[in-house]
Amino acid sequence: MGLMTNERDPAIRGEAAIIRVLAPLAQGFAGAFGLQDDCALITPTPGTELVLKTDPVAEGVHFLPDDAPEDIAWKALAVNVSDLAAKAARPLGYLMALSFPEAPSAAWLSRFAAGLAEAQACFGCHLIGGDTDRRPGPLTIAISIVGEVERGRMVRRGAARAGDAVLVSGTLGDAALGLALRKDPALAAAWGLSPAEVEHLRRRYARPEPRLALAGALRDHASAAMDISDGLAKDLARLGAASGCAARVRLADVPLSPAAAKALAADPSLAQRILAGGDDYEILATVPAARAPAFPAAAATSGIAVAQIGLMEAGTGIVIEDRSGQPLALDCTGWDHF
Amino acid sequence: MGLMTNERDPAIRGEAAIIRVLAPLAQGFAGAFGLQDDCALITPTPGTELVLKTDPVAEGVHFLPDDAPEDIAWKALAVNVSDLAAKAARPLGYLMALSFPEAPSAAWLSRFAAGLAEAQACFGCHLIGGDTDRRPGPLTIAISIVGEVERGRMVRRGAARAGDAVLVSGTLGDAALGLALRKDPALAAAWGLSPAEVEHLRRRYARPEPRLALAGALRDHASAAMDISDGLAKDLARLGAASGCAARVRLADVPLSPAAAKALAADPSLAQRILAGGDDYEILATVPAARAPAFPAAAATSGIAVAQIGLMEAGTGIVIEDRSGQPLALDCTGWDHF
Numbered sequence: 001m002g003l004m005t006n007e008r009d010p011a012i013r014g015e016a017a018i019i020r021v022l023a024p025l026a027q028g029f030a031g032a033f034g035l036q037d038d039c040a041l042i043t044p045t046p047g048t049e050l051v052l053k054t055d056p057v058a059e060g061v062h063f064l065p066d067d068a069p070e071d072i073a074w075k076a077l078a079v080n081v082s083d084l085a086a087k088a089a090r091p092l093g094y095l096m097a098l099s100f101p102e103a104p105s106a107a108w109l110s111r112f113a114a115g116l117a118e119a120q121a122c123f124g125c126h127l128i129g130g131d132t133d134r135r136p137g138p139l140t141i142a143i144s145i146v147g148e149v150e151r152g153r154m155v156r157r158g159a160a161r162a163g164d165a166v167l168v169s170g171t172l173g174d175a176a177l178g179l180a181l182r183k184d185p186a187l188a189a190a191w192g193l194s195p196a197e198v199e200h201l202r203r204r205y206a207r208p209e210p211r212l213a214l215a216g217a218l219r220d221h222a223s224a225a226m227d228i229s230d231g232l233a234k235d236l237a238r239l240g241a242a243s244g245c246a247a248r249v250r251l252a253d254v255p256l257s258p259a260a261a262k263a264l265a266a267d268p269s270l271a272q273r274i275l276a277g278g279d280d281y282e283i284l285a286t287v288p289a290a291r292a293p294a295f296p297a298a299a300a301t302s303g304i305a306v307a308q309i310g311l312m313e314a315g316t317g318i319v320i321e322d323r324s325g326q327p328l329a330l331d332c333t334g335w336d337h338f
Numbered sequence: 339m340g341l342m343t344n345e346r347d348p349a350i351r352g353e354a355a356i357i358r359v360l361a362p363l364a365q366g367f368a369g370a371f372g373l374q375d376d377c378a379l380i381t382p383t384p385g386t387e388l389v390l391k392t393d394p395v396a397e398g399v400h401f402l403p404d405d406a407p408e409d410i411a412w413k414a415l416a417v418n419v420s421d422l423a424a425k426a427a428r429p430l431g432y433l434m435a436l437s438f439p440e441a442p443s444a445a446w447l448s449r450f451a452a453g454l455a456e457a458q459a460c461f462g463c464h465l466i467g468g469d470t471d472r473r474p475g476p477l478t479i480a481i482s483i484v485g486e487v488e489r490g491r492m493v494r495r496g497a498a499r500a501g502d503a504v505l506v507s508g509t510l511g512d513a514a515l516g517l518a519l520r521k522d523p524a525l526a527a528a529w530g531l532s533p534a535e536v537e538h539l540r541r542r543y544a545r546p547e548p549r550l551a552l553a554g555a556l557r558d559h560a561s562a563a564m565d566i567s568d569g570l571a572k573d574l575a576r577l578g579a580a581s582g583c584a585a586r587v588r589l590a591d592v593p594l595s596p597a598a599a600k601a602l603a604a605d606p607s608l609a610q611r612i613l614a615g616g617d618d619y620e621i622l623a624t625v626p627a628a629r630a631p632a633f634p635a636a637a638a639t640s641g642i643a644v645a646q647i648g649l650m651e652a653g654t655g656i657v658i659e660d661r662s663g664q665p666l667a668l669d670c671t672g673w674d675h676f
Contacts (some may be wrong), residue, residue: 011676012676013676014676015676017676019675031387033494033495033496036492036495036496036580037495037496037580038391038421038424038495038564038565039389039391039421039422039424039425039427039492040389040390040391041364041387041388041389042387042388042390043387043388043489044382044386044388049369049379049380049381049382049390050379050380050381050382050484051377051378051379051480052377052378052379052380052466052467052484053376053377053378053433053435053467054433054434054435054436054467054468054469054480054482055469055481056435056437056469056471058437058471058473059538060474061471061472062659083376083377084377086376087376087377089377095390095391095392095482096392097392097393097394097480097482099394099396100477101475102676103676119491120363128390129390129391129392130392131392131393131394132676133394133396133399134399134400134676135396135399135475135476135478136398136475136476137439137473137475137476137478138473138474138475140437140473140475140478142392142394142435142480144390144392144433144435144482146388146390146484151381154377155377155380156371156375157370157371157374157376158374158375226376227376242375261398288668318402338349338350338351338352338353338355338356338438338441338470338472
């Protein structure tokens with residue numbers, strides 16, 4: 001629907017009016033002061049540390065102009081919460097800076113706020129502050145999130161060791177395939193997908209689900225973790241580089257949804273898109289070999305499937321083996337803005 | 339200079355290269371992990387709370403395309419630090435999301451980083467995390483800052499009472515006049531300003547100085563405070579509305595620099611620009627009458643002048659009296675994006 005306004009749905013007038021629509025999202029968090037102060041206040045829980053992240057999303061880059069306002073809002077918050085999930089942290093609150101190319105309609109803003117309300121109820125956090133401005137360029141939602149974790153227990157990116165098992169949560173590639181279907185619906189027939197399978201992939205793109213329930217298992221078992229936002233290939237390479245290790249994984253062990261598996265069978269070149277397309281928002285974790293069985297068991301009690309896909313090794317660089325054991329030649333290694 | 343690249347100064351290649359230029363800004367803050375983890379970690383000082391704010395700046399809205407990269411960086415951080423200063427908080431660290439319309443040149447980024455280094459050394463904080471992306475629209479720097487304050491001592495916006503004295507730090511209107519001079523240098527002659535006075539106003543626009551040194555005086559004496567970013571008229575109205583009070587101030591008591599006083603004498607209509615132009619980044623504070631003398635004394639020991647400009651009153655709305663005691667009719671009440 002875009003931000004476009006018309007006679008029946010006029011543009012909202014004034015920053016104060018925007019804040020009134022968003023203020024209910026701050027209810028229940030004392031230090032948000034109903035969005036009526038200049039700053040937000042967080043009183044740390046004794047024995048915890050604060051975990052912080054900012055991951056802005058922009059129209060045309062991270063979401064599409066005709067995405068539903070509720071989906072845009074969900075995704076803007078979910079991509080930030082996903083980072084906390086990988087660190088074994090619980091979200092507390094978020095600051096949100098909104099940049100509009102033109103004043104949004106009251107209906108658009110109301111649907112956007114509804115999507116945020118749904119997301120923050122799901123993730124257990126509140127809007128605690130922010131800013132709105134108007135300027136040329138795409139609609140941008142810059143969220144900075146704050147979470148808490150027991151002191152000394154944040155799971156790092158750079159602490160994997162050679163010999164650790166490499167595991168991922170859920171299934172990979174769904175969102176990248178969902179985006180491809182959004183851009184070219186004819187692919188559904190080419191891949192032989194049912195309407196339900198198309199809807200599954202579409203929803204995985206539109207509504208990423210941060211794996212917050214995995215926090216306990218990660219905290220207790222993982223040597224390192226990060227969320228997969230730019231594709232397994234690139235993010236595993238980052239984890240390996242930060243840890244001073246190499247990694248070897250097998251495509252055959254990468255967990256796929258039935259829809260993604262069907263698409264890959266129809267078009268084996270989709271391995272590229274599945275491994276490097278991004279937007280998965282699943283967790284990539286490494287676990288010392290001795291704990292490799294305990295981690296999936298702990299994850300399962302939280303209702304999240306994790307699958308071992310390979311091993312960390314001494315050295316540098318990552319290899320993803322195809323079904324015949326040959327290294328896959330990926331013609332890119334994930335999204336880079338520059 | 340803009341971001342424009344040329345043969346001698348090529349575009350920087352890859353997000354990793356950008357992070358390498360920025361990583362030195364994270365040195366000295368353990369929880370920044372050298373910008374090599376997904377999230378930053380803050381270990382709260384016992385007895386403190388965290389104060390958070392986001393205030394993004396964009397080219398063409400908050401700074402000019404030909405501003406020096408060092409000045410853009412300084413301002414992007416200073417406007418956030420200024421909010422913490424008004425809350426009596428000390429800055430700890432900041433997340434920074436950079437959005438470029440095109441890859442910056444290595445020289446531009448290096449000068450931008452130098453400006454940040456200068457600012458954060460001055461303000462006592464570090465870059466602890468962030469994000470970079472490329473998309474259409476203006477260069478945008480979205481900083482979210484975290485500070486700390488003794489538990490229960492954050493100075494609120496909405497706690498002023500009728501009868502409290504209204505005070506401001508420093509001098510007002512300089513930055514708004516400096517911006518006007520940037521856009522129309524011929525005004526310098528019309529206002530009868532010396533080159534040194536022009537430079538004073540230009541610098542007040544380019545390099546706002548957050549009043550961090552005022553924290554102790556605010557914490558000990560102020561009933562309410564906020565920084566003045568959108569002009570005294572609008573920000574005083576906000577403080578009054580949040581506190582459920584009216585306010586009455588006298589233009590004659592508003593502290594002006596010699597340069598601003600000279601300009602106002604030459605063109606009395608500049609009162610509008612001085613009171614509603616914004617970009618002051620001075621502190622607006624209210625102080626119970628009994629402490630009204632102690633606050634300026636405490637501020638003076640920190641090297642910051644504060645001046646009483648009026649009183650909070652029962653009721654709603656604000657009045658700024660001109661030199662004859664008549665309410666000034668301000669034809670706008672400060673910057674609003676919508």
